[in-house]
Amino acid sequence: MQVHRCFSGALVLYHLPYGSTEISIDIPTKYQVRVLEPNNAVAVPDETKEIERALRAPINSKRLSSIAGPGKRAVIIVSDTTRPTPTARLLPPLISELKAGGIEDITVVFGLGIHRKQTEEEKRAILKEMYGRVKSIEHDINDCIYLGETARGTPVEIFKPVVDADIVVCTGTIEFHYYAGYSGGAKSILPAVSSKRSIYANHAFMLDPGSSAGRADSPVREDIEEAAEILGIDFILNVVLNDRKEIVFAAAGDYIDAHREGVAFLDRVSRTEVEPADILIVSPGGWPKDINIFQSHKALEHARNAVREGGSVILVAECREGYGNPVFEEWLNFNRDEAIRRFRSGFVMGGHKAALIAALAKRVDLYLVSSLPDDMVRRAYFIPATLEDALETALRKHSDNARIIVMPYGGSMLATGRL
Structure with missing residues (x-):
C-alpha cells in the first residue's frame, strides 16, 4: 500500500484501490469531502x-x-x-x-x-x-x-x-x-x-x-x-x-x-444523487477493473456527473496492460478535436473510447495516476501525475472552498445529478 502525505494540520486518510493493492492519501479536514461508496450494510451470511x-x-x-x-x-x-x-x-x-x-x-x-x-x-x-x-x-x-x-x-x-x-x-x-x-x-x-x-x-x-x-x-x-x-x-x-x-x-x-x-x-x-464537486478522485475499484485504460474509462463515465464543468478529475488506475485495445490506441494518434469529430461522423468500436475521453478532457482537467510512462498517459488525453501532485494542483486551482468527491469504486457505482 502506498500512503501519500502532502499536507500538514488535521488530516483524514482516504484509500483508493489500485491494481491488486491500494493508494492512500491524506486530505486536510478543512475541505468538504464526500465519499461515495456502495452500501455494504447489506450482506449475506453465506x-x-x-x-x-x-x-x-x-x-x-x-x-x-x-x-x-x-x-x-x-x-x-x-x-x-x-x-x-x-x-x-x-x-x-x-x-x-x-x-x-x-x-x-x-x-x-x-x-x-x-x-x-x-x-x-x-x-x-x-x-x-x-x-x-x-x-x-x-x-x-x-x-x-x-x-x-x-x-x-x-x-x-x-x-x-x-x-x-x-x-x-x-x-x-x-x-x-x-x-x-x-x-x-x-x-x-x-x-x-x-x-x-x-x-x-x-x-x-x-x-x-x-x-x-x-x-x-x-x-x-x-x-x-x-x-x-x-x-x-x-x-x-x-x-x-x-x-x-x-x-x-x-x-x-x-x-x-x-x-x-x-x-x-x-x-x-449503488446509485447515488450528487451535487457536482470541484474535484473528483475516482478509482475503477482495482484489478481487473483497472487492467488497462480501455476498461478503466468506464469509471469515468459512471462518475462524470460528480464533477462540475471546469473541475478536476483524478483517475487512479494501475493500467498494467497499457491501452488495452488496438483501435483505441490507433485513434490516440488524433488530437482531441479530431477524435471527437471522427466519432460524431460514424461509430468505430475502440475509437469511441478515445473520443469520449477526449470530450471529458475538454470539459475538465483530467489526471491519470497509473503505472504507465508519462508519454503514454499524455497520448491518451490525460495529465500524468502522482496522486499527491494532482490533488495539490487541483486544490491550487479551486481555492480553499473546493469541494471534493472521492469514489473508490467508480466501476461499481453510478453518480447521478440531482433531480
Missing part, C-alpha cells in the same frame, strides 16, 4: 446459500434441473479475466442442477467478445478448483453462425458451440454499464459470444442519447435482448458484488426478469 436460494426459486422460469434433460448438451457462458464475476463460486451449483436434470455433456465457454485470448493461468484463476474438471473453451469471434437480424438491423451471429447447444446458461455480474445501462443478463450473448460484425453493429447504438448508465431501456440493451431472444437463452445466474467482491445478491431464471431483479437491487445499494 454466499453459497444465496446462490442456492436463487437457483431453488428462479424468477419466471422452471428450475434449471427441470429444463435440463438426459442426452442434452449444455453450455455455461462465463466472464473473462477483465470482469470480477466469481465464476468459480457459480459453477458448482449450476453444474449440480444440470446433472440433477440428467445432463453430463457440459461445456464452459469464456465469453471474450472482442477481448484478447486468455492465458492458461488466467483461465485457472477464474475456474479455480473447476479447472480441468469441466470442459472449457474460449469464444472464437471467427467461428460464428448467422441466425437472423434484430429490428434495428443488427446481424445476430453467435459462436457455433453455443448455437449447437441444447441448453444455454448465462452467468455474470450486474453492474452499471455506460451504454448498455447495466452489465449482466443477455450481455453474455452479445457481445460475449458474438461476431465482430454483430458487436460493432450493436455498439453503434451507444450514439443514441438513451444509451447511458443506469437505463434498462438503453437502445443498446434492447438490441442485445432481442438478439438473445433470436438465439434463445434458457437460464441465467447473475450476482451483485460489494466492494470486496463478495456476493450480496443472486438472481436466477428468465434472462430479462431475473436480470431486472438484480438491477433493482443494484440501484438500491
Whole structure:
C-alpha cells in the first residue's frame, strides 16, 4: 500500500484501490469531502446459500434441473479475466442442477467478445478448483453462425458451440454499464459470444442519447435482448458484488426478469444523487477493473456527473496492460478535436473510447495516476501525475472552498445529478 502525505494540520486518510493493492492519501479536514461508496450494510451470511436460494426459486422460469434433460448438451457462458464475476463460486451449483436434470455433456465457454485470448493461468484463476474438471473453451469471434437480424438491423451471429447447444446458461455480474445501462443478463450473448460484425453493429447504438448508465431501456440493451431472444437463452445466474467482491445478491431464471431483479437491487445499494464537486478522485475499484485504460474509462463515465464543468478529475488506475485495445490506441494518434469529430461522423468500436475521453478532457482537467510512462498517459488525453501532485494542483486551482468527491469504486457505482 502506498500512503501519500502532502499536507500538514488535521488530516483524514482516504484509500483508493489500485491494481491488486491500494493508494492512500491524506486530505486536510478543512475541505468538504464526500465519499461515495456502495452500501455494504447489506450482506449475506453465506454466499453459497444465496446462490442456492436463487437457483431453488428462479424468477419466471422452471428450475434449471427441470429444463435440463438426459442426452442434452449444455453450455455455461462465463466472464473473462477483465470482469470480477466469481465464476468459480457459480459453477458448482449450476453444474449440480444440470446433472440433477440428467445432463453430463457440459461445456464452459469464456465469453471474450472482442477481448484478447486468455492465458492458461488466467483461465485457472477464474475456474479455480473447476479447472480441468469441466470442459472449457474460449469464444472464437471467427467461428460464428448467422441466425437472423434484430429490428434495428443488427446481424445476430453467435459462436457455433453455443448455437449447437441444447441448453444455454448465462452467468455474470450486474453492474452499471455506460451504454448498455447495466452489465449482466443477455450481455453474455452479445457481445460475449458474438461476431465482430454483430458487436460493432450493436455498439453503434451507444450514439443514441438513451444509451447511458443506469437505463434498462438503453437502445443498446434492447438490441442485445432481442438478439438473445433470436438465439434463445434458457437460464441465467447473475450476482451483485460489494466492494470486496463478495456476493450480496443472486438472481436466477428468465434472462430479462431475473436480470431486472438484480438491477433493482443494484440501484438500491449503488446509485447515488450528487451535487457536482470541484474535484473528483475516482478509482475503477482495482484489478481487473483497472487492467488497462480501455476498461478503466468506464469509471469515468459512471462518475462524470460528480464533477462540475471546469473541475478536476483524478483517475487512479494501475493500467498494467497499457491501452488495452488496438483501435483505441490507433485513434490516440488524433488530437482531441479530431477524435471527437471522427466519432460524431460514424461509430468505430475502440475509437469511441478515445473520443469520449477526449470530450471529458475538454470539459475538465483530467489526471491519470497509473503505472504507465508519462508519454503514454499524455497520448491518451490525460495529465500524468502522482496522486499527491494532482490533488495539490487541483486544490491550487479551486481555492480553499473546493469541494471534493472521492469514489473508490467508480466501476461499481453510478453518480447521478440531482433531480
